[in-house]
Amino acid sequence: MPIEKQRRKITAKLGSSEFSALQRKILDFRNARDWAQFHDPKNLAEALSIEAGELLENFLWKTTEQSRNLTAEKLKNVREELSDIFIFLIYLCEEYKIDLLKEVESKVAHNEVKYPVEKSKGSSKKYTEY
């Protein structure tokens, strides 16, 4: 491929990374339906919480072992609930103009301090219980 064409292709891809392209698609879906009017953060947080409950239902009454070996039907439902949760995350971030990836990156950095390896290795204790 000639350099010039290759560059245009790469630039197009860069300009819209997979994550931001998806973000755009999620917001476009909403705009086309005029749903932003319902999407105040209180309702979005409710929606996310409801979806989290539906996700959890796939594991109810199951042992740890069973939860690792879901039926195809349950696994399909898990994939859908995870997607729904992601979608509501994106809408909430849009509301407050939060850059989700940057935010998570800074949270992980924060957790590195909160849970130092030497104290937390192999322990499920909460940092408040050290």
Add this chain to the structure above:
Amino acid sequence: MPIEKQRRKITAKLGSSEFSALQRKILDFRNARDWAQFHDPKNLAEALSIEAGELLENFLWKTTEQSRNLTAEKLKNVREELSDIFIFLIYLCEEYKIDLLKEVESKVAHNEVKYPVEKSKGSSKKYTEY
């Protein structure tokens, strides 16, 4: 910048997109602490659901209007809860080898069919209520 150097820079960035780099960082954080042993999907779904409740608490007793105008302290908490939820999403996807972005993309495509613009525009009804 000469084309060649520019291309190398672009390629480097492409090779590790921001999203997958973050995913890697989240998994490395866990490995360093040997926490995968606690992270069976049942517990991860519990954790995500608990965080969703903590997110929701920021909006409790608030009107729609108030929920759009959080104090700096509440907003900081919202950012942290959103990050925690994202982190548990990543762990759950790792468990089942789910490509989250692809999954969400296919869910959005599915929703386009479930909620046709002409039926859903300006309506908060669930698709089962059409």
Add this chain to the structure above:
Amino acid sequence: MPIEKQRRKITAKLGSSEFSALQRKILDFRNARDWAQFHDPKNLAEALSIEAGELLENFLWKTTEQSRNLTAEKLKNVREELSDIFIFLIYLCEEYKIDLLKEVESKVAHNEVKYPVEKSKGSSKKYTEY
């Protein structure tokens, strides 16, 4: 009816109030199905949380006003979710031998101190925010 007989009847009724009779019925339902084996507190708390999400779904995207005026169908669902939540409360209390009514009574007494009338009247603030 002679006073003596009437008193015995009243006493019998007192000894098994409506609440404890219902509690008994809920536990008998479980025993007949041999379900206590699944009802460890971790799973019961999951179940209760899932039901709470289903309850909340009846109010999603609704205004405060709309939430006070549910359709007959939604209201029927609310009644069922409230009942399910009550049932899981009873199972959890059974597990730890908690006397629910006494416990709530002492919690209300505790709240009277935590939320003194003069500080909390007409305010939705949490006690930590005074």
Add this chain to the structure above:
Amino acid sequence: MPIEKQRRKITAKLGSSEFSALQRKILDFRNARDWAQFHDPKNLAEALSIEAGELLENFLWKTTEQSRNLTAEKLKNVREELSDIFIFLIYLCEEYKIDLLKEVESKVAHNEVKYPVEKSKGSSKKYTEY
């Protein structure tokens, strides 16, 4: 005490069983603080769901066995969360004038049909999975 006086006392107690006395106390607590204005059902369902998440947190990362053997501190928290959930149940019932005990009784009767002993004994399957 003369029989007649004793009977009046017993009757008074019957007229206000432990359950309804507690219900009354919970509503009086609210009235004294003028909180009914915040207690629309949407917010109450949010509150209940948040408390259910806090209850669940006591069992996070724990095995079934560990969830049956909580520390005194965790158990104290469980008792409080159970009480909070009960209190929000009462407020929601007040809103819709639901007689909670009657409602639960009819739900149990309904479940007897939904989960016949011969099909459900020793099985954790949902009735939709039979």
